[in-house]
Amino acid sequence: MNVQASKFATLCDLSMTEAADEVAKGNVTSVELTEAALAAFELREDKINSVIWLEREAALEKAAELDALQKSGAELGPLHGVPLAHKDMYYQAGKLTTCGSKIRKDFRPDYSATVMDRLHGAGSLTLGGLNMAEFAQNPTGHNVHYGDCHNPWGYEYCTGGSSSGSGAAVGAHCVTAALGSDTGGSIRLPAAICGVTGIKPTQTRVSRYGVMPLSFSCDNVGPLARTARDCARIMTVIAGKDPMDPTSSAEPVPDYEAALTGDIRGLKIGVPENYFLEDASPEIADAFAAALEVLKARGAEIVSVTLPEMAAITTYGGIVSRCEGSTIHAQWMRERPEDYAVHLSGRMYAGYAIPAVQYLEALARRGGILKTFAAEVFGKCDVLASPTLRWRTPTLAAASMETGGDDAIETFMNVSINTRPMNYLGLPAVSVNSGFDDNGMPIGFQIAGRPFAEAKVLKVADAFQLDTDWHMQKSPVAQMI
Amino acid sequence: MSETISKLVQQTAADWSSVMPPNRPAVLLAGQMEGTIAGFTAERGKMKFEEEPSSFEAALQATKEVAA
Numbered sequence: 001m002n003v004q005a006s007k008f009a010t011l012c013d014l015s016m017t018e019a020a021d022e023v024a025k026g027n028v029t030s031v032e033l034t035e036a037a038l039a040a041f042e043l044r045e046d047k048i049n050s051v052i053w054l055e056r057e058a059a060l061e062k063a064a065e066l067d068a069l070q071k072s073g074a075e076l077g078p079l080h081g082v083p084l085a086h087k088d089m090y091y092q093a094g095k096l097t098t099c100g101s102k103i104r105k106d107f108r109p110d111y112s113a114t115v116m117d118r119l120h121g122a123g124s125l126t127l128g129g130l131n132m133a134e135f136a137q138n139p140t141g142h143n144v145h146y147g148d149c150h151n152p153w154g155y156e157y158c159t160g161g162s163s164s165g166s167g168a169a170v171g172a173h174c175v176t177a178a179l180g181s182d183t184g185g186s187i188r189l190p191a192a193i194c195g196v197t198g199i200k201p202t203q204t205r206v207s208r209y210g211v212m213p214l215s216f217s218c219d220n221v222g223p224l225a226r227t228a229r230d231c232a233r234i235m236t237v238i239a240g241k242d243p244m245d246p247t248s249s250a251e252p253v254p255d256y257e258a259a260l261t262g263d264i265r266g267l268k269i270g271v272p273e274n275y276f277l278e279d280a281s282p283e284i285a286d287a288f289a290a291a292l293e294v295l296k297a298r299g300a301e302i303v304s305v306t307l308p309e310m311a312a313i314t315t316y317g318g319i320v321s322r323c324e325g326s327t328i329h330a331q332w333m334r335e336r337p338e339d340y341a342v343h344l345s346g347r348m349y350a351g352y353a354i355p356a357v358q359y360l361e362a363l364a365r366r367g368g369i370l371k372t373f374a375a376e377v378f379g380k381c382d383v384l385a386s387p388t389l390r391w392r393t394p395t396l397a398a399a400s401m402e403t404g405g406d407d408a409i410e411t412f413m414n415v416s417i418n419t420r421p422m423n424y425l426g427l428p429a430v431s432v433n434s435g436f437d438d439n440g441m442p443i444g445f446q447i448a449g450r451p452f453a454e455a456k457v458l459k460v461a462d463a464f465q466l467d468t469d470w471h472m473q474k475s476p477v478a479q480m481i
Numbered sequence: 482m483s484e485t486i487s488k489l490v491q492q493t494a495a496d497w498s499s500v501m502p503p504n505r506p507a508v509l510l511a512g513q514m515e516g517t518i519a520g521f522t523a524e525r526g527k528m529k530f531e532e533e534p535s536s537f538e539a540a541l542q543a544t545k546e547v548a549a
Contacts, residue, residue: 312520312524312527315517333498340503350490350513352500353489353490354517361524363537365524366536367540370537426541451546452545
């Protein structure tokens with residue numbers, strides 16, 4: 001390996017917090033990081049198809065501006081100089097935002113998302129928009145309009161969705177972190193399947209102003225990154241009340257990174273006796289048991305918990321986002337249904353026949369069910385652990401509703417079975433890598449907590465990563481130099 | 482898949498929203514609404530008279546993590 005290749009690999013392999021800290025110390029420039037990220041996309045993109053658009057020149061100009069600021073001695077934000085790219089559904093005034101769709105292939109909003117303003121205010125720069133499931137509506141990463149996203153651990157495998165490009169680009173070490181969104185698992189699934197870390201915050205924790213809507217009751221904004229520490233730093237930047245989003249919470253935002261002490265002694269880790277491990281693949285169950293041992297060795301206590309109301313949670317959770325998505329897309333579904341992929345229109349269609357009485361029942365009972373769940377589960381443990389996916393990662397072909405036949409529909413629908421409950425309940429949940437299956441695909445470990453317990457679930461995730469190196473393993477694509 | 486339910490879904494979607502089945506998976510998944518209906522049937526009688534959607538935000542506060 002020559003010196004230049006060695007430096008390229010070193011820069012690409014930095015975590016986001018490492019990259020930001022190196023820029024702050026003057027050891028690395030934002031231009032160097034940006035050049036490395038752009039070169040990584042150029043070299044690796046054929047293997048993952050994670051990008052919808054990139055702005056190379058604008059990014060390098062911005063990086064030079066940020067470097068000048070760093071040299072001036074100005075106070076720097078916590079993400080200063082770090083190049084990021086995000087799921088292509090975060091509005092930036094005047095910039096392309098395709099939402100992974102044909103319908104919005106030329107859409108350029110005239111205002112910007114609050115989360116983008118906050119990320120830029122913290123010193124990060126945006127390279128472009130990443131591939132995603134069309135209108136964020138599939139859990140696998142299929143996209144007929146921009147091409148399927150491919151897994152950096154295996155070309156024929158799903159990336160998970162809907163934040164497919166975010167998972168693939170971080171898993172391929174093209175960027176250190178990326179925003180995703182999560183309505184039924186769309187951050188945690190690609191994080192798990194691409195071997196990275198991702199957090200779905202508490203419902204209302206992060207502003208959704210300027211973010212493409214799918215389900216106003218279940219949409220969440222959050223990061224995918226290499227480490228829990230990266231996610232913590234981003235969460236500290238993006239969380240908090242936003243006057244432009246009246247649904248956003250005024251709950252104070254702690255310094256999530258400061259909570260990562262590694263000390264989980266005495267913390268009670270809940271292990272579900274029902275639902276999450278039912279019929280799980282043996283290797284998934286084994287990896288889950290091994291992950292629990294890691295936490296136990298660090299001083300946590302493992303306790304069994306019986307989860308209440310799971311039948312109601314799955315029934316109700318299955319229709320809320322479907323009804324809301326169907327409502328948002330009704331006009332286009334009438335006028336131009338052929339412009340949607342089968343993955344979207346096929347799944348959304350039944351939403352037009354769900355009675356309002358049932359939809360409102362699902363929403364009306366949500367608070368009561370959350371209270372019951374919190375009392376019976378978090379009355380006995382601090383966090384609830386589970387596998388992020390219950391079964392092995394499917395191939396793109398096996399889960400394709402376009403070409404995979406009737407079996408593919410079931411495979412497709414089952415991918416998010418372990419993530420959807422957290423959306424109905426509104427709970428924060430993080431997914432970290434906890435090993436690999438027989439096909440060499442990452443296995444996700446999900447840690448959920450009470451509402452607004454982001455600091456705690458990230459603390460457990462960070463503690464897990466202090467004692468394991470699963471998150472440090474490099475995918476075959478990330479090794480390309 | 483229930484063909485009866487699938488037809489009911491198609492009729493309802495057409496009458497109320499003028500949305501037609503866009504493809505075969507849509508028809509198949511419409512038939513699978515039978516399972517969803519069964520799920521709702523199992524939940525009958527559990528909703529309290531006073532419950533409403535805004536109770537969820539209150540529940541987030543009532544059950545939230547309390548800083549140590």
